[in-house]
Amino acid sequence: MADTSYLSWPFFEAHHRQLAQRLRAAGDTIADDAKGSDEYTIASKLVRKLAEHGLLSAAVPTLENTAAAGLDVRSICLSREHLAYHSAMADFVFAMQGLGSGPISLFGTPAQQQEYLPRVANGESIAAFAISEAEAGSDVASIACSAEKRGGDYILNGSKHWISNAGIAGFYVVFARTGEAAGAKGLSAFIVDAHSKGLATERIDILSPHPLGRLVFENCKVPARNLLGNPGEGFKIAMATLDVFRSSVGAAALGFARRALDEACQHAKARKLFGQNLADFQITRERIADMALEVDASALLVYRAAWVKDSGAERVTKEAAMAKLYATEHAQLIIDRAMQMLGGAGLVAESVLERLYRDIRPLRIYEGASEVQKLIIAGQILGK
Numbered sequence: 001m002a003d004t005s006y007l008s009w010p011f012f013e014a015h016h017r018q019l020a021q022r023l024r025a026a027g028d029t030i031a032d033d034a035k036g037s038d039e040y041t042i043a044s045k046l047v048r049k050l051a052e053h054g055l056l057s058a059a060v061p062t063l064e065n066t067a068a069a070g071l072d073v074r075s076i077c078l079s080r081e082h083l084a085y086h087s088a089m090a091d092f093v094f095a096m097q098g099l100g101s102g103p104i105s106l107f108g109t110p111a112q113q114q115e116y117l118p119r120v121a122n123g124e125s126i127a128a129f130a131i132s133e134a135e136a137g138s139d140v141a142s143i144a145c146s147a148e149k150r151g152g153d154y155i156l157n158g159s160k161h162w163i164s165n166a167g168i169a170g171f172y173v174v175f176a177r178t179g180e181a182a183g184a185k186g187l188s189a190f191i192v193d194a195h196s197k198g199l200a201t202e203r204i205d206i207l208s209p210h211p212l213g214r215l216v217f218e219n220c221k222v223p224a225r226n227l228l229g230n231p232g233e234g235f236k237i238a239m240a241t242l243d244v245f246r247s248s249v250g251a252a253a254l255g256f257a258r259r260a261l262d263e264a265c266q267h268a269k270a271r272k273l274f275g276q277n278l279a280d281f282q283i284t285r286e287r288i289a290d291m292a293l294e295v296d297a298s299a300l301l302v303y304r305a306a307w308v309k310d311s312g313a314e315r316v317t318k319e320a321a322m323a324k325l326y327a328t329e330h331a332q333l334i335i336d337r338a339m340q341m342l343g344g345a346g347l348v349a350e351s352v353l354e355r356l357y358r359d360i361r362p363l364r365i366y367e368g369a370s371e372v373q374k375l376i377i378a379g380q381i382l383g384k
């Protein structure tokens, strides 16, 4: 990463700078580990590799590492930014180990934490977070998948759509309707082991490599001890988890944007045309200035949200929404400008820019589309 000067910003402490150094040192090896054609195999391999590098502990607090301190959002964001710079798949794997186990880190009983978190942190088990449905994406409160209490179990019926790690996860945190009240207040969260009878998965392929699919529950029995929090707290658990991880989507976008800017600068300095370097033209300079400005603005918003959360704020809904919205939308623009500067070379299949162009797109949709982030920000400012 060409510009690391932002690490001297007062948002960071010494352990963040050390983490950034470790991430930089591991970057090229991780990029090599991420090579291959099947995203399911690569993701499974990368989980173990990230664990070997000791990089999953920032996403998953365990008794051995930071349970007492809890989740440190600046460490999560720094990890995602650096991993995304080198490999979208490495970023994805890290993010999902965190998001998928986040409800357990934040709301699990000591027994649930002990059973699941160490295996997620050491790469033995892959985590997944299942809230979206075909008819309930942005509108989470309309979830239809049901969980009915029968004796010492809950029986799940229905389906989940667009679930990252479907098919390779060891367990899914599933949000289902238990019916304590209408809408959002009638949802609960469950840890569902992947081998549970009555659970099937189907694969969905999208424009950038991403293990993704559908979960189908048919009378799937889940022990009541796998309930997270209390019945009816599912929405609260989901929103609190997203509050921690949402700014990190902006951090991943920032990593993609920094990579695009570095690629563009390198190319502009080397490419000769009309008797001079591409970098000497004023149009190029204006473009580079705009990109650098937007990268810094994204970084400020991302690390402000992370720092506010780490400083003890219970919720950072507005700050996290601003960080995600700005960083993802501008990363898309930055990558597009970089691609334009590379000319035909930017379009070559599997080149860095071509991959970034595809990899950034889902970030403007998942964990709340940009339009939803705008509604959240306006809601926070105007009052609900």
Ligand SMILES: Cc1cc2nc3c(=O)[nH]c(=O)nc-3n(C[C@H](O)[C@H](O)[C@H](O)COP(=O)(O)OP(=O)(O)OC[C@H]3O[C@@H](n4cnc5c(N)ncnc54)[C@H](O)[C@@H]3O)c2cc1C
Residues within 6 Å of the ligand: 128, 129, 130, 131, 132, 133, 134, 136, 137, 138, 139, 161, 162, 163, 164, 165, 206, 210, 212, 362, 365, 366, 367, 368, 369, 370, 371, 372, 375
């Ligand atoms: C790569 C990828 C990975 C994902 N991983 C997961 C996962 O692991 N777990 C999980 O539970 N879900 C996951 N999702 C689902 C994701 O969170 C949803 O796709 C997202 O919330 C949008 O829901 P939707 O696709 O149903 O779109 P819809 O809700 O139908 O929205 C479609 C579009 O409508 C617009 N829109 C929405 N609301 C408004 C509004 N109020 N006003 C104006 N316009 C609006 C937005 O442009 C939005 O993109 C993933 C999605 C993708 C693409």
